[in-house]
Amino acid sequence: MIYEGKQKIWSDYQKDIPDDHYFYVRSCIRQSFFPASEQVFLDITRNRLKKDFFETEHHTTCGGIAYHSDAIPQETAMTIIARQFALMNKYGYENYVCSCITSFGLYTETLETWREFPELEAKIKEKLWESCKLEFAKPKYLAHASDIIYKFRNQIAQQAKFKLINKKTGEPLRVVEHIGCHYAKMFPSKGFGGAEYPYVLAGMIEAWGGEVIDYPERRHCCGFGFRQYLVQSNRGYSLSNTHKKFESMEPFKPDMIITNCPGCPYFLDRWQYVISEMEGKTYGQDGHGIPVFTYEEVAGLVLGYDPWDLGLQVHQVSVEPLLDKMGIPYDPAKKYQGVNGKDLGRPELPSCPGL
Amino acid sequence: MATFGYSLTPSSRIDLCKFNQEKWNRLVELESDVLKCMACGSCTASCTAGKFTRTSLRSAILYIQNGQEKQALELVQSCLLCGKCFMVCPRAINTRNLLLSINKIYSVK
Numbered sequence: 300m301i302y303e304g305k306q307k308i309w310s311d312y313q314k315d316i317p318d319d320h321y322f323y324v325r326s327c328i329r330q331s332f333f334p335a336s337e338q339v340f341l342d343i344t345r346n347r348l349k350k351d352f353f354e355t356e357h358h359t360t361c362g363g364i365a366y367h368s369d370a371i372p373q374e375t376a377m378t379i380i381a382r383q384f385a386l387m388n389k390y391g392y393e394n395y396v397c398s399c400i401t402s403f404g405l406y407t408e409t410l411e412t413w414r415e416f417p418e419l420e421a422k423i424k425e426k427l428w429e430s431c432k433l434e435f436a437k438p439k440y441l442a443h444a445s446d447i448i449y450k451f452r453n454q455i456a457q458q459a460k461f462k463l464i465n466k467k468t469g470e471p472l473r474v475v476e477h478i479g480c481h482y483a484k485m486f487p488s489k490g491f492g493g494a495e496y497p498y499v500l501a502g503m504i505e506a507w508g509g510e511v512i513d514y515p516e517r518r519h520c521c522g523f524g525f526r527q528y529l530v531q532s533n534r535g536y537s538l539s540n541t542h543k544k545f546e547s548m549e550p551f552k553p554d555m556i557i558t559n560c561p562g563c564p565y566f567l568d569r570w571q572y573v574i575s576e577m578e579g580k581t582y583g584q585d586g587h588g589i590p591v592f593t594y595e596e597v598a599g600l601v602l603g604y605d606p607w608d609l610g611l612q613v614h615q616v617s618v619e620p621l622l623d624k625m626g627i628p629y630d631p632a633k634k635y636q637g638v639n640g641k642d643l644g645r646p647e648l649p650s651c652p653g654l
Numbered sequence: 655m656a657t658f659g660y661s662l663t664p665s666s667r668i669d670l671c672k673f674n675q676e677k678w679n680r681l682v683e684l685e686s687d688v689l690k691c692m693a694c695g696s697c698t699a700s701c702t703a704g705k706f707t708r709t710s711l712r713s714a715i716l717y718i719q720n721g722q723e724k725q726a727l728e729l730v731q732s733c734l735l736c737g738k739c740f741m742v743c744p745r746a747i748n749t750r751n752l753l754l755s756i757n758k759i760y761s762v763k
């Protein structure tokens with residue numbers, strides 16, 4: 300092996316992320332799937348890492364779901380994106396950070412398309428002016444929010460109250476990392492580690508004390524696939540994808556799954572319930588499912604946030620076995636209490652009690 | 655069991671533990687050329703039988719390496735031994751010999 304050669308190749312897959320001053324845009328679906336993740340991200344970056352993150356209530360969806368479901372054409376999605384850039388310009392920011400992987404993929408696709416076809420960018424400028432009377436300049440830097448946590452992973456580790464370590468055995472927790480397809484499979488040079496060796500989540504896991512599991516279907520899609528899920532009769536495709544991943548990771552006995560996409564944690568979490576109802580099968584230990592987390596939730600757990608403030612009660616697969624392993628205290632009586640002790644109601648229990 | 659209006663297709667997951675090292679060693683002993691395959695797919699693209707049946711040497715080699723022997727055999731058993739792939743293989747692999755050896759070694763349970 301020529302070491303210098305390997306270093307050169309690896310350096311092509313590194314990103315120089317700016318140190319501060321970011322314009323943050325939320326995801327349209329994460330807020331209902333994993334409601335606390337984005338709030339925790341902002342709290343960690345602003346209050347723990349002391350970074351300037353600006354967000355405005357005027358931004359909208361990027362149009363990604365409609366675009367990937369063939370409900371809107373590319374030019375419409377591009378005009379929506381151009382408007383978000385105009386908002387960023389208005390508030391004086393140049394570093395654009397999005398919470399969603401689909402958005403990250405679509406923003407990258409848009410910027411690359413404009414680079415290849417400048418006439419299309421000119422056309423979108425006209426469209427934005429016609430529709431909103433706005434002008435825009437492209438961001439100087441585009442990052443996904445997981446890139447930011449990756450960049451500051453060691454600072455988070457320094458402030459850690461808990462580690463990804465099994466308190467009883469002292470062994471590192473065995474963690475499956477699942478990276479959204481649109482992070483680096485479309486434009487490999489835009490993600491840490493490219494499409495083959497994405498390191499964004501693995502880096503966090505290692506920094507926080509866990510052990511990354513390498514299993515055969517590690518790079519397989521979670522199965523969201525937009526159209527495959529949105530049409531009910533097609534959902535079998537989506538489910539079968541996820542099922543294939545679980546069958547593949549099961550022999551490696553994972554303690555938890557970490558993801559950086561809106562769809563992946565949702566499907567890896569919820570499909571475990573569907574598989575248990577359809578096949579009577581669960582993949583975790585002692586009849587439980589495998590708890591699935593967003594990287595913000597894991598960062599929050601590591602930093603000592605209350606699990607119920609992280610919104611872990613809205614997960615399908617119960618997270619308590621993992622909290623017990625990490626030695627994180629929690630009050631079961633508060634699980635279904637919202638802000639100011641408001642009762643959130645109880646979910647219906649699945650037939651498989653372990654989940 | 656509950657139904658949701660859609661179904662679950664049996665998993666086609668890869669289980670690398672099923673890779674049979676002993677059979678692979680035998681294959682390499684007989685046809686060391688198999689190590690030269692770069693999965694370009696020229697054999698599959700030019701295959702006479704491939705027009706009518708699922709014949710693919712390229713996929714068969716990959717299936718074997720993934721421990722999916724049954725699937726590999728299904729892809730070579732319809733081979734006519736016409737030798738067209740031998741002529742197109744950029745790695746000059748003796749594909750006919752390789753196909754016969756795969757059949758011989760992997761047909762044995």
Ligand code: SF4
Pocket residue numbers: 697700701702703704709710711732733734735736737738739740749750753
């Ligand atoms: S020898 Fe077999 S595999 Fe090769 S081209 Fe002919 S039929 Fe196809």
Ligand code: SF4
Pocket residue numbers: 690691692693694695696697698711712742743744745746747749
């Ligand atoms: S043509 Fe040769 S190198 Fe290419 S896939 Fe077939 S056997 Fe392999």
